[in-house]
Amino acid sequence: MNYKRRDLISLTQIRDEELSQIIELGVAYAKGEVNEKLPLQGLVIGIYFLKTSTRTRTSFSSAALRLGAQIISYGPNDLQQNTGETVQDTARILSLMLDGLVARTAGSREDMETLASQDNMAVINAMTEDEHPTQALADLTTMIQHFGRISGLRVLYLGEGNNTAAALALSLSRFSGTQLYFCTPPGYGLPQETMLLAQQYAKQHGSIVIEQHSMVDLPPEFDIVYTTRWETTGTIKKDPDWKEIFRPFKVSKVLMDKYPDAVFMHDLPAHREEEVETSVIDGPQSIVFKQAENKFHGACAVLHWCLKPTGNF
Incomplete structure (x- = not known):
């Protein structure tokens, strides 16, 4: 499926107007003012958390499902990185099968940027050691x-x-x-x-x-x-x-x-x-x-902004 892929790795990488756009979309979701139903229908989102999470993991999982996507969840021991596969190879493989990846590494931003180095899969930073943009x-x-x-x-x-x-x-x-x-x-x-x-x-x-x-x-x-x-x-x-x-x-x-x-x-x-x-x-x-509660509405906005099929909101 063709869609406009955007990554959200750091707030420094998005323009002022994009920052405002995501926030305004989050407010619209909170008010129930987003009229389009299931905007992410047909997409598959990976939820990859190497560290504990209650709000962020639940909000993105729930948001993806409610927006019509399906999810695959990965824990810290589920991928072959655990046995020595490189982050580059992991990113390349996941990008052949997923439309988006929400990842929490709690490590440096470098791994997150490596995951985003491919051209097919949007990557969302759900927390690194230096920044928690969502x-x-x-x-x-x-x-x-x-x-x-x-x-x-x-x-x-x-x-x-x-x-x-x-x-x-x-x-x-x-x-x-x-x-x-x-x-x-x-x-x-x-x-x-x-x-x-x-x-x-x-x-x-x-x-x-x-x-x-x-x-x-x-x-x-x-x-x-x-x-x-x-x-x-x-x-x-x-x-x-x-x-x-x-x-x-x-x-x-x-x-x-x-x-x-x-x-x-x-x-x-x-x-x-x-x-x-x-x-x-x-x-x-x-x-x-x-x-x-706005973690959920914000997750809806981020997923929508990163993965919305080609066209305007």
Whole structure:
């Protein structure tokens, strides 16, 4: 079947208008406003996860099925890469049989780009160690749902400068007037390359991206307080006492009371009473579970954008 193949490996590889297009499509799916039924009927999507996943794996599997595609799921021990076959050969074989591949490696982006090096199969990055692009797309979909806009939003991110933080920096900075403050523990900030690129985007769009390693001298108002689990999938902390280093960056009710008009976001899974108090995640300011639901709507949008048969939406 002929279709317009697109990969989504990194947010840096798509244009501003494409980023907005995917987010707007996610909002349309969330509102039930996509009229075309089964747009991916007849396609076969591989779901290839080398690391654990609840939301991302379920959202893409469910989205593919509901959009009319069929899926083949692979776990970490299912492909012959486990016995020494190269990523290049694996990609070549899968591309002869699949229309798309949703992959979580939690390793470097290099393997993901190798999977995408063939010409037949669209490849979607469901998380690498340096970026979680589909999480950011779900997050921005949630922001539009709640605020009616992205431009001008003020976001405080607390915790490790991990792949979710990187994706947030590389996406939110591309909307005019946004302010994104990263408060990360010393030694656990965003990679310098990511920050420099996000700040370049910010300069182009009249937005702000700042990183600091303490909780002092923060602006008096935010629209969103965001955190993630401190133990990112597949990573190990270099400091034996790392939890003490992270403790000042916990999201508490006291902190949320300083920003009574802000909402709380978390990419989940949460370690309650570590990075966030239960009273916050279950409290009136939390939109965490709406955010999680938008993983599904975002997955619909990404699959649609990457694999839609030739033609317009």
